[in-house]
Amino acid sequence: MISRALEPLVPFWPGSGLSVVFLGSNMCSQRWEWCLALEFLMLPHLFLATSIQDHSEHPVTAISGSNVSLQISSLPANYKQLTWLYTTNQKILEWESNRTNFFKSKFKDRVRLNQSHALCIYNVQKEDSSTYILRVLDESGTEKDWHISLEVHDPVPKPDIEIRKTQKVNNGCHLQLSCMIPNQSINYTWYGDSGPFSTGLQNFVLEITVEPQNYSKFYTCQASNPVSSKNDTVYFTLPCQLARSSGVAWIATWLMVMVPIVPGLIWT
Numbered sequence: 188m189i190s191r192a193l194e195p196l197v198p199f200w201p202g203s204g205l206s207v208v209f210l211g212s213n214m215c216s217q218r219w220e221w222c223l224a225l226e227f228l229m230l231p232h233l234f235l236a237t238s239i240q241d242h243s244e245h246p247v248t249a250i251s252g253s254n255v256s257l258q259i260s261s262l263p264a265n266y267k268q269l270t271w272l273y274t275t276n277q278k279i280l281e282w283e284s285n286r287t288n289f290f291k292s293k294f295k296d297r298v299r300l301n302q303s304h305a306l307c308i309y310n311v312q313k314e315d316s317s318t319y320i321l322r323v324l325d326e327s328g329t330e331k332d333w334h335i336s337l338e339v340h341d342p343v344p345k346p347d348i349e350i351r352k353t354q355k356v357n358n359g360c361h362l363q364l365s366c367m368i369p370n371q372s373i374n375y376t377w378y379g380d381s382g383p384f385s386t387g388l389q390n391f392v393l394e395i396t397v398e399p400q401n402y403s404k405f406y407t408c409q410a411s412n413p414v415s416s417k418n419d420t421v422y423f424t425l426p427c428q429l430a431r432s433s434g435v436a437w438i439a440t441w442l443m444v445m446v447p448i449v450p451g452l453i454w455t
């Protein structure tokens with residue numbers, strides 16, 4: 188068991204420069220399962236080590252269906268071979284002495300290497316979101332990895348404000364509006380005519396009490412993700428009424444103004 192515990196737990200971690208990890212026999216002398224458990228516990232540390240030794244570019248954010256190019260900014264001047272990988276184990280293409288070989292992958296007909304050796308991907312989809320690795324073999328035979336992550340988002344759908352509650356309380360009006368878009372990672376911002384409310388970005392509900400001196404003529408919910416944003420608005424009229432379109436609100440206001448005026452017109 189002890190000799191087993193001294194075997195490398197992670198025999199080879201590609202590109203990390205950290206190829207062998209030993210655990211002392213005292214850490215791992217119980218059962219082999221323990222070693223496996225420890226291996227998982229240690230993985231985050233390995234990733235940490237990896238990111239220190241490798242080079243990371245800023246993440247690239249893209250909208251589904253667009254074309255992106257993953258560009259590494261500081262490549263060495265001379266290199267013999269260049270490989271683009273999807274995660275650590277799937278090769279996409281390899282460039283060597285001016286020839287590019289494409290590997291069988293889900294990218295096969297959607298990728299190209301441009302002149303500065305950026306990886307161009309056409310028609311990106313959400314499933315393409317991942318970390319891409321550029322592995323460069325330089326003249327001296329040293330391998331270096333660059334990591335660049337791609338985040339692909341669908342455009343947000345148009346939100347639809349649900350009026351959950353309008354309730355008259357004393358002099359004011361209690362409102363509860365909801366703007367949830369299911370199954371998507373979205374930030375919500377609520378606006379009134381004096382600017383955004385501080386509901387917090389994950390909050391799709393706006394619950395407020397307004398009074399004649401501080402109501403807003405409209406309430407807008409803006410749904411956004413890093414690539415797009417859409418909004419919906421409802422319109423408020425005193426004392427406690429909400430409408431989907433400003434037209435209705437305008438007619439309501441107009442009626443409130445006209446009702447006292449019309450008899451006045453008739454009687455004069």
Ligand SMILES: *[C@@H]1O[C@H](CO)[C@@H](O)[C@H](O)[C@H]1NC(C)=O
Pocket residue numbers: 252253254309310
């Ligand atoms: C992506 O590139 C292809 C091929 O060059 C082109 O036909 C297409 O219009 C581009 N798509 C977008 C969204 O730019």
Ligand SMILES: *[C@@H]1O[C@H](CO)[C@@H](O)[C@H](O)[C@H]1NC(C)=O
Pocket residue numbers: 395396397398401
């Ligand atoms: C409006 O004013 C009332 C009374 O001051 C207060 O309770 C309420 O929170 C205010 N509403 C908003 C949306 O600021």
Ligand SMILES: *[C@@H]1O[C@H](CO)[C@@H](O)[C@H](O)[C@H]1NC(C)=O
Pocket residue numbers: 372373374388411412413
């Ligand atoms: C929500 O907003 C936070 C803070 O601005 C941002 O980091 C995060 O990426 C946003 N999430 C989405 C889904 O847009």
Ligand SMILES: *[C@@H]1O[C@H](CO)[C@@H](O)[C@H](O)[C@H]1NC(C)=O
Pocket residue numbers: 378407409417418
């Ligand atoms: C709401 O969307 C419209 C376009 O659909 C845009 O002109 C407006 O600025 C947006 N408003 C907010 C508060 O995001």
